[in-house]
Amino acid sequence: xxxxxxxxxxxxxxxxxxxxxxxxxxxxxxxxxxxxxxxxxxxxxxxxxxxxxxxxxxxxxxxxxxxxxxxxxxxxxxxxxxxxxxxxxxxxxxxxxxxxxxxxxxxxxxxxxxxxxxxxxxxxxxxxxxxxxxxxxxxxxxxxxxxxxxxxxxxxxxxxxxxxxxxxxxxxxxxxxxxxxxxxxxxxxxxxxxxxxxxxxxxxxxxxxxxxxxxxxxxxxxxxxxxxxxxxxxxxxxxxxxxxxxxxxxxxxxxxxxxxxxxxxxxxxxxxxxxxxxxxxxxxx
Amino acid sequence: xxxxxxxxxxxxxxxxxxxxxxxxxxxxxxxxxxxxxxxxxxxxxxxxxxxxxxxxxxxxxxxxxxxxxxxxxxxxxxxxxxxxxxxxxxxxxxxxxxxxxxxxxxxxxxxxxxxxxxxxxxxxxxxxxxxxxxxxxxxxxxxxxxxxxxxxxxxxxxxxxxxxxxxxxxxxxxxxxxxxxxxxxxxxxxxxxxxxxxxxxxxxxxxxxxxxxxxxxxxxxxxxxxxxxxxxxxxxxxxxxxxxxxxxxxxxxxxxxxxxxxxxxxxxxxxxxxxxxxxxxxxxxxxxxxxxxxxxxxxxxxxxxxxxxxxxxxxxxxxx
Numbered sequence: 001x002x003x004x005x006x007x008x009x010x011x012x013x014x015x016x017x018x019x020x021x022x023x024x025x026x027x028x029x030x031x032x033x034x035x036x037x038x039x040x041x042x043x044x045x046x047x048x049x050x051x052x053x054x055x056x057x058x059x060x061x062x063x064x065x066x067x068x069x070x071x072x073x074x075x076x077x078x079x080x081x082x083x084x085x086x087x088x089x090x091x092x093x094x095x096x097x098x099x100x101x102x103x104x105x106x107x108x109x110x111x112x113x114x115x116x117x118x119x120x121x122x123x124x125x126x127x128x129x130x131x132x133x134x135x136x137x138x139x140x141x142x143x144x145x146x147x148x149x150x151x152x153x154x155x156x157x158x159x160x161x162x163x164x165x166x167x168x169x170x171x172x173x174x175x176x177x178x179x180x181x182x183x184x185x186x187x188x189x190x191x192x193x194x195x196x197x198x199x200x201x202x203x204x205x206x207x208x209x210x211x212x213x214x215x216x217x218x219x220x221x222x223x224x225x226x227x228x229x230x231x232x233x234x235x236x237x238x239x240x241x242x243x244x245x246x247x248x249x250x251x252x253x254x255x256x257x258x259x260x261x262x263x264x265x266x267x268x269x270x271x272x273x274x275x276x277x278x279x280x281x282x283x284x285x
Numbered sequence: 286x287x288x289x290x291x292x293x294x295x296x297x298x299x300x301x302x303x304x305x306x307x308x309x310x311x312x313x314x315x316x317x318x319x320x321x322x323x324x325x326x327x328x329x330x331x332x333x334x335x336x337x338x339x340x341x342x343x344x345x346x347x348x349x350x351x352x353x354x355x356x357x358x359x360x361x362x363x364x365x366x367x368x369x370x371x372x373x374x375x376x377x378x379x380x381x382x383x384x385x386x387x388x389x390x391x392x393x394x395x396x397x398x399x400x401x402x403x404x405x406x407x408x409x410x411x412x413x414x415x416x417x418x419x420x421x422x423x424x425x426x427x428x429x430x431x432x433x434x435x436x437x438x439x440x441x442x443x444x445x446x447x448x449x450x451x452x453x454x455x456x457x458x459x460x461x462x463x464x465x466x467x468x469x470x471x472x473x474x475x476x477x478x479x480x481x482x483x484x485x486x487x488x489x490x491x492x493x494x495x496x497x498x499x500x501x502x503x504x505x506x507x508x509x510x511x512x513x514x515x516x517x518x519x520x521x522x523x524x525x526x527x528x529x530x531x532x533x534x535x536x537x538x539x540x541x542x543x544x545x546x547x548x549x550x551x552x553x554x555x556x557x558x559x560x561x562x563x564x565x566x567x568x569x570x571x572x573x574x575x576x577x578x579x580x581x582x583x584x585x586x587x588x589x590x591x592x593x594x595x596x597x598x599x600x601x602x603x604x605x
Contacts, residue, residue: 020405022405026402029466034428037432037440087328091327111591112333114520116583117527117529119582123339123340210529237429241434244439262431262432
C-alpha cells in the first residue's frame with residue numbers, strides 16, 4: 001500500500017518520462033524513417049547515377065540535370081535574396097526605428113513568413129513566368145524561391161545586426177563617419193558571420209522546397225543541362241516527386257537514392273554555414 | 286577595431302557625436318550617395334509590401350475571372366468538385382474536407398507530443414540536455430516535405446495497412462501522421478516560450494500552497510501559458526493546411542466529401558499540384574480553378590496567422 005506522498009512521487013516520475021518520450025519518440029521515428037530510406041537508396045547511388053540523365057528505364061536514370069538545376073537555382077536565389085534581405089534588414093534596424101512604415105513592413109514580413117510555399121508558386125507563376133515573360137526558366141524559379149526565403153533572411157540578418165553593440169556605431173559617429181560609413185565599415189563586417197550563416201541556412205531550405213517549383217512548372221523530364229538563367233530546368237525534389245509517383249518499384253528506389261542525395265546536400269550546406277560562422281567569428285572578435 | 290579607425294572624416298560634419306545629431310545632419314544636407322543608399326535600403330524594405338500586394342492581386346484577378354463564369358454560390362454550396370470532368374461541378378467542400386481531415390490528424394499527433402515536449406524542455410531537462418534536444422527536435426521541421434511524402438507513401442502506409450483494415454494505398458491517415466511529426470517542433474517551440482514566460486512567482490505560490498510539481502505544472506503553469514499554446518496550435522494548423530507535397534504524394538487525387546481517413550481524397554494544395562502537373566492550357570476555366578482554390582487557401586491561412594500573432598503578442602505582453 002503506497003502512501004499518498006509516495007504515490008505522488010511515482011506519478012511525477014511517470015509524467016517526466018512521458019514528457020521525455022514526447023521528445024525522444026518522434027526523433028526515433030525520424031531516425032528510423034531516414035535510416036530506412038538510406039538503406040533503400042544508398043545502393044543505387046554510384047557515379048553513373050550522379051552523372052546520368054533521366055531515362056524511361058529506371059536502372060539507367062540519373063540525376064545530373066536535377067542536381068545542376070537545383071544548384072543553379074539556389075545560386076540565383078542567393079544572389080537575389082542576400083542583398084535585398086540584408087538591405088531590408090539594415091533599413092528596419094538602422095534607419096527605420098520609430099518610423100510608421102517600418103512598423104508596417106515588420107508586421108507584413110511576419111505575415112509573409114506564414115504564407116504557404118505553394119502560394120509563392122502561384123505568385124511566381126503569375127508575375128515571373130507570365131507577366132514578365134520569363135517562362136518556366138531557372139531565373140523564374142530562383143526569383144520565386146528568393147521571395148519565399150526573404151522573410152527568413154531578413155529576420156536572421158536583423159538578429160545579426162542587433163548583436164553589434166550600439167557603442168560601435170557611436171564610436172564611428174565620434175570619428176566623423178556618416179551613418180552609411182559606420183554601417184558599411186563597422187556594423188556590416190561585425191554582423192557578416194551571422195548574416196551569411198542565416199542566408200545559407202535559408203537557401204539550404206529552399207533546395208528542398210518542391211511545391212512552388214511544381215506550380216511554376218519546372219519540368220520533370222529534362223535531358224539537357226541548363227545553359228543560361230533563361231533555360232528550362234528541373235530540380236532534385238521535382239525529380240524525386242516524379243519518381244515516387246510512379247508505380248514501378250525500381251523508380252521508387254531511384255526516389256530513395258535521390259532523397260539520400262538531397263539530404264546529404266542539405267546536411268553539407270548546414271555544416272558549411274556553421275563552420276563558416278565559427279571561422280569568421282574568430283576573425284572579427 | 287582597425288575598421289573603426291579606417292573610417293574617414295569625409296562626412297558632412299566631422300564633429301557629430303550622437304546618433305540624433307547625425308540623423309539631424311543627414312536630414313539637412315546628407316551627401317548624395319548617402320541618400321541614394323538610403324533609397325535603395327528603403328526599396329528593399331518596401332519590396333515585402335509588393336510581395337504581399339502581388340500575391341493578393343494575382344490571386345484576386347484570376348479568381349475574379351473564375352467567378353464571372355462560376356457563381357460564388359456554386360463554389361460555396363455545391364458538394365462536388367469535378368472541374369476536370371465533362372460534367373463540371375465547382376463545389377469547394379470536398380477539397381476543404383480533405384484539407385480539414387489531414388490537418389486534424391496532424392494536430393491530433395502533434396498537439397499532445399508538442400506540449401509534452403515543451404514541458405520537458407522547459408521544466409525538466411537540464412541545460413546540457415536541452416542544448417542537444419532542442420535543435421534535434423527542430424530537425425523534424427527541417428526535413429523537406431517531399432521526403433515526408435515518400436515516408437508516408439512508401440513506409441507508413443504499408444505499415445498501417447498491416448493493422449488498419451480497409452486502408453487504401455492512398456489515404457488521409459499516413460500523410461496526416463507524417464505531417465503531425467513535422468509540425469511537432471512548431472508547437473513545442475512556441476509553447477516552450479509561453480511556458481517559459483510564466484512568472485516564477487506563480488510556481489512558487491503553488492509550491493507554498495503545498496502543490497507538488499505535477500499539480501503545479503498541470504493546474505498552474507499550463508493554464509497560465511494557455512494563450513501562447515493556443516497561438517502555437519493555430520500556427521501549426523495553418524502550416525498543416527498549407528502543406529502540399531506530403532498530401533499530394535500520399536493522399537491521392539480524388540476529391541471526396543468524407544471524413545473517413547482510410548480512403549483516397551484530395552486537399553486544396555494537392556489539387557493545385559494536380560492541375561500544375563497536367564497540361565491544362567492557361568486562360569481556361571480549368572486553369573483558373575487553381576487560383577480560386579489558392580485564394581481560399583490564402584484567406585484561410587492568413588486569418589489563422591493573424592489570430593495566432595494576436596494571441597502570442599498577448600502572452601508576451603502579459604509576461605512582462
